[in-house]
Amino acid sequence: MKPPKFMYCDPDTVEDAVALKARYGHDSVVLAGGQSLMPLLNMRLANPDVVIDINRVTDLQRITRDGEVLQIGAGVRQSVLETEPLVADLVPLLGQVAPYIGHVENRHRGTVGGSLAHADSAAELPCAAVTLDATMVVQGPAGTRTIAAGDFFQGLMTSALDPDELVIAVRLPVTTRTAGTAFVEVARREGDFALAAAAAVVELAADGRFASLSVGVAGIAATPVRATAVEQALTGQPATAATIAAAAKEIAGQVTSADDMHATSAYRKHLAVTVVKRALGAAVATAQERSDGS
Amino acid sequence: MTTSEHSTDLDTRYGSDTRTVTLRVNGRGVTREVATRTTLADFLRDDLDLVSVHLGCEHGVCGCCTVLLDGGSVRSCLMLAVQAGGQEVETVESLSPDQDRLHPIQQAFAEEQGLQCGFCTPAMALRAREILADGKEWTDEEVRQEISGILCRCTGYQNIINAVQNAGRKLRGGPGAARDETKGS
Ligand code: FES
Numbered sequence: 383m384k385p386p387k388f389m390y391c392d393p394d395t396v397e398d399a400v401a402l403k404a405r406y407g408h409d410s411v412v413l414a415g416g417q418s419l420m421p422l423l424n425m426r427l428a429n430p431d432v433v434i435d436i437n438r439v440t441d442l443q444r445i446t447r448d449g450e451v452l453q454i455g456a457g458v459r460q461s462v463l464e465t466e467p468l469v470a471d472l473v474p475l476l477g478q479v480a481p482y483i484g485h486v487e488n489r490h491r492g493t494v495g496g497s498l499a500h501a502d503s504a505a506e507l508p509c510a511a512v513t514l515d516a517t518m519v520v521q522g523p524a525g526t527r528t529i530a531a532g533d534f535f536q537g538l539m540t541s542a543l544d545p546d547e548l549v550i551a552v553r554l555p556v557t558t559r560t561a562g563t564a565f566v567e568v569a570r571r572e573g574d575f576a577l578a579a580a581a582a583v584v585e586l587a588a589d590g591r592f593a594s595l596s597v598g599v600a601g602i603a604a605t606p607v608r609a610t611a612v613e614q615a616l617t618g619q620p621a622t623a624a625t626i627a628a629a630a631k632e633i634a635g636q637v638t639s640a641d642d643m644h645a646t647s648a649y650r651k652h653l654a655v656t657v658v659k660r661a662l663g664a665a666v667a668t669a670q671e672r673s674d675g676s
Numbered sequence: 677m678t679t680s681e682h683s684t685d686l687d688t689r690y691g692s693d694t695r696t697v698t699l700r701v702n703g704r705g706v707t708r709e710v711a712t713r714t715t716l717a718d719f720l721r722d723d724l725d726l727v728s729v730h731l732g733c734e735h736g737v738c739g740c741c742t743v744l745l746d747g748g749s750v751r752s753c754l755m756l757a758v759q760a761g762g763q764e765v766e767t768v769e770s771l772s773p774d775q776d777r778l779h780p781i782q783q784a785f786a787e788e789q790g791l792q793c794g795f796c797t798p799a800m801a802l803r804a805r806e807i808l809a810d811g812k813e814w815t816d817e818e819v820r821q822e823i824s825g826i827l828c829r830c831t832g833y834q835n836i837i838n839a840v841q842n843a844g845r846k847l848r849g850g851p852g853a854a855r856d857e858t859k860g861s
């Protein structure tokens with residue numbers, strides 16, 4: 383099918399994009415990479431009066447380092463996360479997560495801000511944002527404000543973004559040199575959304591115990607979740623396969639997805655434990671490599 | 677300026693149903709008037725007669741509408757034609773302007789029987805061109821992953837993988853490349 387009729391606007395500044403969003407609110411949609419919106423338009427599941435295309439806003443396409451923070455503009459294409467040295471160097475988890483976002487044909491168009499604003503709980507970037515304690519920078523008519531990733535994702539495809547606001551960037555704390563990071567996903571087919579996926583960032587103490595760790599899980603609830611019970615169980619514990627396997631079981635309690643056409647809830651619980659265990663194991667291995675190499 | 681004056685100004689500055697779009701398609705400059713809701717796929721097929729751009733699903737699932745946009749593969753059903761303004765689009769027609777002298781990638785698909793009905797083939801050939809650009813040798817598993825965004829209903833993929841690898845050998849200049857020259861002349 384073909385997109386319905388709409389008024390097409392392609393502002394070249396954030397201010398004009400926000401002014402248009404403020405004017406048309408719920409009657410308008412923001413077109414970023416189009417990998418989720420264009421299917422909805424083509425199938426006429428979305429029928430907006432106004433489409434605000436932000437692809438010409440070059441201010442949104444920058445990646446900059448600001449002290450201990452990497453700031454990625456909302457309009458940066460997902461494929462750039464796989465190739466940009468600044469990303470690999472400062473926040474390596476993003477480069478590990480990016481290849482799992484759809485297919486390469488999607489990543490060449492899809493944007494970082496688009497995926498975050500879409501707030502799909504099975505998507506990779508929201509999971510990474512929660513794991514990395516990212517902060518969303520959003521702009522509305524009243525100016526900009528920041529929202530912690532943990533507060534940004536509020537429910538099924540629902541974020542804390544107001545109808546007249548745009549995500550303009552995401553700010554990510556620079557990962558320490560000695561940390562280990564990993565991402566593990568299980569999907570039915572290459573490029574599908576995750577049945578369950580886990581991202582992990584771990585810091586090991588000199589005695590091989592977990593000094594700190596952060597684990598985010600996608601696909602098991604209405605939002606991406608932090609595996610807080612797993613994190614608490616492991617902090618200060620030896621980073622061994624046995625302690626990880628025992629603690630990973632804690633994630634099952636956070637699985638709230640009901641049975642659906644892709645997986646039963648019981649199977650998702652099983653997968654959640656598995657991906658958490660594997661992600662932690664892989665992150666510990668990279669942390670050990672990095673500290674051996676230093 | 678009041679908010680409403682500013683907003684009206686925004687509408688006249690940006691809002692429209694049709695646009696003039698200028699882009700390069702298969703090496704040639706093109707300027708056309710398009711409805712802003714026209715997808716890039718429909719523009720290529722209906723306005724430029726490039727019917728190698730195959731529409732299987734029109735919602736980003738099958739990958740048969742894949743084209744190269746500034747050298748990178750994209751699904752042309754998930755883009756508006758106006759968004760390609762100022763950019764370079766390549767369809768499979770760009771591989772060889774001469775029907776009697778196939779591009780090594782096309783030759784390889786023919787030799788390996790990398791197609792049956794041909795519906796996915798333009799997309800597969802373009803994706804092959806993109807991944808083979810760096811000259812490296814690709815394993816079965818890597819090719820399988822790289823073409824995973826394009827669905828083939830016919831071949832079971834193995835012959836496509838063989839074709840991509842065969843094309844890689846030809847492009848790197850092995851024995852296959854010599855054979856390609858003879859056939860083409
Ligand atoms: S027609 Fe574009 S992906 Fe199927």
Ligand code: FES
Pocket residue numbers: 790791792793794795796797827828829830831
């Ligand atoms: S050859 Fe028929 S779809 Fe691939």
